[in-house]
Amino acid sequence: MKEERYDVVVVGAGPAGSVTAKTAAEHGLDVLLIERNQEIGVPVKCAEGVSKEIEKFVAPDKRWICAEVKGANMYGPDGTKVVLSGEKMEEVGYVLERRIFDKFLASEAARAGAEVRVKTGAHGIIEEDGYAKGVYARAMGEDTRIYAHVVVGADGVESKVGRWAGIKTRLQPSNISVCAEFLMCDIEFNNDYSEFFLGSEIAPKGYAWVFPKGEDCANVGIGIGGDVSDEKHRAIDYLKAFVRSRFPDGKIVAEMYGAVPLSGPIYESVADGLILVGDAARQVNPLTGGGILYAMHAGEIAGDVIAKAVQENNFSKKRLMEYESRWREAFGKRLETGLKAKDFFLNLPDEDLNTLAQSLAGVKIKELSTLALLMELIRRNPKMLLGLAKMLL
Numbered sequence: 001m002k003e004e005r006y007d008v009v010v011v012g013a014g015p016a017g018s019v020t021a022k023t024a025a026e027h028g029l030d031v032l033l034i035e036r037n038q039e040i041g042v043p044v045k046c047a048e049g050v051s052k053e054i055e056k057f058v059a060p061d062k063r064w065i066c067a068e069v070k071g072a073n074m075y076g077p078d079g080t081k082v083v084l085s086g087e088k089m090e091e092v093g094y095v096l097e098r099r100i101f102d103k104f105l106a107s108e109a110a111r112a113g114a115e116v117r118v119k120t121g122a123h124g125i126i127e128e129d130g131y132a133k134g135v136y137a138r139a140m141g142e143d144t145r146i147y148a149h150v151v152v153g154a155d156g157v158e159s160k161v162g163r164w165a166g167i168k169t170r171l172q173p174s175n176i177s178v179c180a181e182f183l184m185c186d187i188e189f190n191n192d193y194s195e196f197f198l199g200s201e202i203a204p205k206g207y208a209w210v211f212p213k214g215e216d217c218a219n220v221g222i223g224i225g226g227d228v229s230d231e232k233h234r235a236i237d238y239l240k241a242f243v244r245s246r247f248p249d250g251k252i253v254a255e256m257y258g259a260v261p262l263s264g265p266i267y268e269s270v271a272d273g274l275i276l277v278g279d280a281a282r283q284v285n286p287l288t289g290g291g292i293l294y295a296m297h298a299g300e301i302a303g304d305v306i307a308k309a310v311q312e313n314n315f316s317k318k319r320l321m322e323y324e325s326r327w328r329e330a331f332g333k334r335l336e337t338g339l340k341a342k343d344f345f346l347n348l349p350d351e352d353l354n355t356l357a358q359s360l361a362g363v364k365i366k367e368l369s370t371l372a373l374l375m376e377l378i379r380r381n382p383k384m385l386l387g388l389a390k391m392l393l
């Protein structure tokens with residue numbers, strides 16, 4: 001079998017993998033980034049909404065920003081509209097073109113010196129003395145042993161890298177959002193705002209969204225709870241019903257499916273010689289399903305910590321734990337809050353969601369972080385949300 005050697009091998013060229021590879025390469029490391037698909041960023045499995053916090057990681061570029069939005073309209077099950085606007089909103093600000101964005105990030109990694117290889121899938125890790133020492137990869141039917149000081153699992157929601165290293169990454173159905181989405185054109189809507197629709201008839205244990213993609217086009221999708229999804233209750237059927245009622249004359253030009261991990265972060269994201277980033281580490285806000293920016297942030301931290309580990313020639317779990325403590329410090333609390341809020345809201349009946357929406361109707365909420373919205377809701381509905389308040393405070 002062919003053998004190769006690098007300082008770092010990164011499995012998966014989504015935002016998490018590309019930013020990790022770029023950061024590690026910028027520190028002068030010998031980095032290989034492998035992607036099983038033939039084209040990075042395709043197929044798109046994302047609603048593509050991010051806050052303007054993305055500017056902390058990368059300068060905005062018209063090539064991969066489809067639309068800029070002023071805020072979000074949220075609709076309760078009975079249609080009550082709540083207008084949310086402000087600078088600090090999560091998953092609202094820009095709507096990306098992920099097929100270009102993901103390629104852009106991988107190109108940035110390549111420009112920094114990383115080697116990028118598509119059509120190359122990892123199918124196991126090389127282990128020696130309890131340490132991950134690389135991966136077995138297959139490209140065009142040929143197997144290669146790729147040795148590396150550190151293996152990075154950036155292989156998304158279906159991640160296997162963590163499991164291969166003995167980290168428990170299994171997701172319960174109730175902690176998965178099963179999604180279907182259409183790229184639609186020729187539709188009439190307010191393309192200054194992203195829209196969210198709640199209600200058990202529209203999207204049980206989830207929500208529907210309409211994210212502007214420029215002019216008369218939008219990413220229109222639905223995510224439902226994995227525990228309520230079965231042959232008779234499929235996300236695609238809910239999406240078709242939603243589109244029939246909302247955009248009966250719209251044209252569907254692409255259809256996409258995907259899943260979002262809503263478990264909150266896994267209990268440990270490092271092992272000897274190994275780091276998990278992005279969806280593979282479940283770094284997604286369980287309340288909103290947003291994970292792009294967390295993946296990028298974690299990738300920056302991972303690349304930095306790996307560089308230090310290489311310099312010190314120490315790839316132990318203990319050394320790599322710096323990654324774990326830094327990402328938890330940076331955004332772990334937001335994910336924990338999101339998890340508590342998700343678990344609370346998913347158990348509320350539609351009538352209660354209506355009451356909550358009505359309590360905010362007509363109010364323009366500025367400075368919309370998830371926490372700010374939750375605090376406003378608690379302030380207006382102290383009795384109903386006493387349980388949530390106790391969990392959060």
Ligand SMILES: Cc1cc2nc3c(=O)[nH]c(=O)nc-3n(C[C@H](O)[C@H](O)[C@H](O)COP(=O)(O)OP(=O)(O)OC[C@H]3O[C@@H](n4cnc5c(N)ncnc54)[C@H](O)[C@@H]3O)c2cc1C
Pocket residue numbers: 011012013014015016017034035036037041045046047048049050091120121122123154155156157179180181221257258259260277278279280284289290291292293295
């Ligand atoms: C329907 C849907 C809507 C979403 N909407 C939003 C949103 O609006 N805003 C937001 O912030 N987030 C959203 N998310 C979540 C967001 O897409 C993810 O959090 C983000 O893509 C995570 O990045 P990642 O790099 O960790 O994983 P991914 O982007 O999933 O990348 C993982 C990569 O690894 C590759 N790979 C997997 N296994 C292997 C292997 N064995 N060998 C080689 N390569 C491999 C995959 O092909 C893939 O390219 C959404 C997700 C879904 C499914």
